[in-house]
Amino acid sequence: MPSSASDHAAPGPAASGPAGPRPAPDLAVVGAGPAGLAAAVTAAGLGLRVVLLDAGERPGGQYYRHPAPGLGADRPEALHHGWAAFASREAALRAHEEAGRITYLPAHHVWTVVPDGPAWTLHAVAGPEEAAATLRARAVLLATGSYERQLPFPGWTLPGVVGAGGAQAMLKSGLVLPGKRVVVAGSGPLLLAVAGSLAAAGARVPAVVEAAAYGGYVGHVPALLRNPGKLAEAATYGSALLRRHIRLLTRHAVTAAHGTDRVEAVTVARLDRDWRPVPGTARRIPCDALAVGHGLVPQLELATGLGCATRRSADGAAALALDAEQRTSVPGIWSAGETGGVGGAQLALLEGEIAARAVAGRPVPAALAGRRARLRAFAEAMGAAHRPGAGWTDWLREDTDVCRCEEVPAGRIREAVADLGARDARTVKLLTRAGMGWCQGRMCGPAVAALAGEDPAPDRRPLSCPVPLRHLAELPPADG
Amino acid sequence: MSRTPRTLVGGGPSATYVLRFDGRELTAQAGQSIAAVLWGAGILAWRTTRERGAPRGAFCGIGSCYDCLVTVNGRPNQRACLVPARPGDTVTTQEGTGHAELGV
Numbered sequence: 401m402p403s404s405a406s407d408h409a410a411p412g413p414a415a416s417g418p419a420g421p422r423p424a425p426d427l428a429v430v431g432a433g434p435a436g437l438a439a440a441v442t443a444a445g446l447g448l449r450v451v452l453l454d455a456g457e458r459p460g461g462q463y464y465r466h467p468a469p470g471l472g473a474d475r476p477e478a479l480h481h482g483w484a485a486f487a488s489r490e491a492a493l494r495a496h497e498e499a500g501r502i503t504y505l506p507a508h509h510v511w512t513v514v515p516d517g518p519a520w521t522l523h524a525v526a527g528p529e530e531a532a533a534t535l536r537a538r539a540v541l542l543a544t545g546s547y548e549r550q551l552p553f554p555g556w557t558l559p560g561v562v563g564a565g566g567a568q569a570m571l572k573s574g575l576v577l578p579g580k581r582v583v584v585a586g587s588g589p590l591l592l593a594v595a596g597s598l599a600a601a602g603a604r605v606p607a608v609v610e611a612a613a614y615g616g617y618v619g620h621v622p623a624l625l626r627n628p629g630k631l632a633e634a635a636t637y638g639s640a641l642l643r644r645h646i647r648l649l650t651r652h653a654v655t656a657a658h659g660t661d662r663v664e665a666v667t668v669a670r671l672d673r674d675w676r677p678v679p680g681t682a683r684r685i686p687c688d689a690l691a692v693g694h695g696l697v698p699q700l701e702l703a704t705g706l707g708c709a710t711r712r713s714a715d716g717a718a719a720l721a722l723d724a725e726q727r728t729s730v731p732g733i734w735s736a737g738e739t740g741g742v743g744g745a746q747l748a749l750l751e752g753e754i755a756a757r758a759v760a761g762r763p764v765p766a767a768l769a770g771r772r773a774r775l776r777a778f779a780e781a782m783g784a785a786h787r788p789g790a791g792w793t794d795w796l797r798e799d800t801d802v803c804r805c806e807e808v809p810a811g812r813i814r815e816a817v818a819d820l821g822a823r824d825a826r827t828v829k830l831l832t833r834a835g836m837g838w839c840q841g842r843m844c845g846p847a848v849a850a851l852a853g854e855d856p857a858p859d860r861r862p863l864s865c866p867v868p869l870r871h872l873a874e875l876p877p878a879d880g
Numbered sequence: 881m882s883r884t885p886r887t888l889v890g891g892g893p894s895a896t897y898v899l900r901f902d903g904r905e906l907t908a909q910a911g912q913s914i915a916a917v918l919w920g921a922g923i924l925a926w927r928t929t930r931e932r933g934a935p936r937g938a939f940c941g942i943g944s945c946y947d948c949l950v951t952v953n954g955r956p957n958q959r960a961c962l963v964p965a966r967p968g969d970t971v972t973t974q975e976g977t978g979h980a981e982l983g984v
Contacts, residue, residue, distance in 0.1 A: 455943070462942055467889070467911055468910070468912075469894075470893060470894045470895065470910030470911030471891075471893050471894075471909055471912065472892050472893050472911075473889035473891050474889065474890035474891035475891075476889055478888045479888065548940060557936065559924040559936065560924050561939070562938065562939055562941065563940045563945075565942070566938065566939055566940045566941030566942065568941075569940075569961075570916060570919060570941045570961070573916070574913055574916025574917075574919065574920070575889065575909075575912075575916070576912075578924060579924075600888055601883065601884065601888050602883035602888075661925070662924055689924075804936075804939070804947060805946065807930075807931040807932055838945075838946030839945050843940070843944070843945050
């Protein structure tokens with residue numbers, strides 16, 4: 401939905417205006433995906449005054465991403481799993497907005513949160529005009545979600561090679577496909593959902609190529625058995641693949657994409673236990689697009705900027721350390737959903753609700769706490785099963801770009817590590833510029849860390865999106 | 881094979897309009913991003929990189945990767961996957977930083 405500049409010219413609801421400062425709302429929720437949306441409506445239902453800020457134009461985040469009303473989709477739910485859970489929360493959001501309990505600010509990208517006496521100040525860039533928006537709140541709930549983890553391979557910068565989540569996002573919001581014959585590859589349960597929806601929307605999917613072996617779940621049978629809903633979901637995706645005659649190759653990877661102006665074929669190879677390609681197993685699959693991704697990584701820059709403690713989740717990614725009521729280590733800052741470790745929409749909805757109750761000072765019912773524990777255990781089992789094996793770096797040639805923005809090839813990164821003594825992604829960045837471009841290491845960060853021989857460090861980006869210099873110039877001087 | 885995203889979700893756009901892309905006229909459906917309009921026309925690359933002039937288009941689809949940068953109505957460095965297409969938009973491919981005219 402296009403918004404005019406005037407929609408965004410007004411500062412946030414708690415900003416000082418000619419009438420003087422109004423009281424800060426009780427809670428600012430950053431992110432209107434499953435966790436943030438559930439949190440906002442739950443908190444408003446408990447009597448809190450809530451501001452919900454979201455970078456997107458419509459609520460739902462990436463999981464419930466859906467076409468703009470102008471696209472006139474009669475059945476947006478056809479591209480979704482569990483749409484009713486979203487529809488009910490969206491209806492609640494609109495009712496709370498109507499009643500003045502929630503101020504919903506779409507197209508607001510929060511770039512930093514700073515302490516402000518007993519409250520917090522949030523700075524956002526609003527709308528296509530990139531207007532400055534500033535507001536205060538007494539508590540903050542970070543529901544900033546995740547983005548896709550990419551592991552580079554030769555040819556991954558060719559047009560037609562797109563993120564698996566990216567293909568899904570473009571389909572859900574724009575009703576478009578990247579090609580007619582789309583190989584889906586990488587690791588994690590998202591691949592099954594992506595393949596299913598691409599095929600349902602008319603693409604041919606020659607294969608789903610999964611680097612992990614589903615046998616990885618066997619060590620976690622109790623976590624599986626305690627989550628019958630998750631097993632049913634997996635069965636739904638599995639049977640959709642069978643129905644559409646899509647091959648699922650486990651313990652295989654796309655190790656190269658081929659083509660000149662765009663992808664024309666991919667090489668698929670069998671992997672050993674450490675994800676090293678097994679010699680002699682490579683074969684080509686013709687295709688005109690490749691949707692690839694290796695699971696999701698929590699998006700943490702606002703939280704780490706505030707000093708929130710992190711933990712290492714089972715898939716090797718950094719996630720926020722949260723207590724049973726979704727508190728971060730910084731008093732007054734809560735978080736829910738993928739930021740606490742990637743676990744899916746059901747868990748995010750539940751955690752949003754738990755966080756909102758905690759912010760409102762309400763006890764968390766035992767049933768909710770139990771469900772959270774079960775789903776978290778499942779998420780950890782899933783993360784462990786799909787954690788990238790160390791041998792994936794064998795896919796790289798010396799001239800394979802690892803950093804897409806700055807076009808830094810693997811050879812230069814290896815040189816920084818082997819010859820120049822870099823032992824972490826930060827030092828590699830200083831020596832090679834890997835991670836220094838537009839995306840600020842979001843695409844290459846996990847890969848660079850692996851090449852430097854470490855687990856990825858938590859996000860450290862002082863600004864979570866590009867901010868016009870004039871906004872920085874207009875900030876009041878910091879105390880002290 | 882007649883299945884399409886549209887047959888899956890039903891309905892139809894409230895409006896369609898023309899978007900000009902490097903001199904070509906493309907049909908946009910109300911509510912689509914610029915990247916979606918380009919994909920819909922079978923165009924997957926609309927930028928060249930600063931160092932090697934390599935072709936790039938939408939990759940992450942959610943605004944994280946900045947690979948889909950494009951010039952919209954003369955304004956460079958817009959993320960095509962986030963910017964809604966509007967009637968009369970002129971979209972041009974972007975070379976390098978998009979600031980070539982500034983000589984920086």
